[in-house]
Amino acid sequence: AQSVTQPDIHITVSEGASLELRCNYSYGATPYLFWYVQSPGQGLQLLLKYFSGDTLVQGIKGFEAEFKRSQSSFNLRKPSVHWSDAAEYFCAVVIHSSASKIIFGSGTRLSIRP
């Protein structure tokens, strides 16, 4: 079955440090890929998405993600995190054969150490 996996449940990084959140998908072809962020007590907000083309995608709030077909990965990165980045991050996929629903990963909680 098609799925999306976020192997890290919880990550803590120091403010100003770099960040990488992992996302792997399981599907024969390239899916459409997304990263959403959920701030505490809020709904989800789209950070960025990848459909095709340049495999390095720029998003809002200084985030970027790189699609690596050979690794079936779409990791989210930020060169220098801010305390306001503390949130839950969800990777998501829409598979090509059925662009009718989005499937979310289980999320990675990001904490920021002062």
Next chain:
Amino acid sequence: DTAVSQTPKYLVTQMGNDKSIKCEQNLGHDTMYWYKQDSKKFLKIMFSYNNKELIINETVPNRFSPKSPDKAHLNLHINSLELGDSAVYFCASSRQEWGALETQYFGPGTRLLVL
């Protein structure tokens, strides 16, 4: 102005009761969704409506009945509430053109606790 709003924000109720959650979007979108987020933060789609027409029903129990009086509203009615219904319910909306590929805009969530 709030793009996607939900009421109530918190809902505490007894098992067996019937309750409704309302959702409204002022973005002019044609598609609206209901998601359930469990205690482990796992987020799963329940329903999707496009121009008041049901598009997705993800094997949700019949106790859950969405109602879309117009394309700006998608309400969720839950009959005979069970303990396992305790969760955060999110409403979302998007444009119709590219279906699930469109950016979805989420409401702030309704935290339902069934006692």
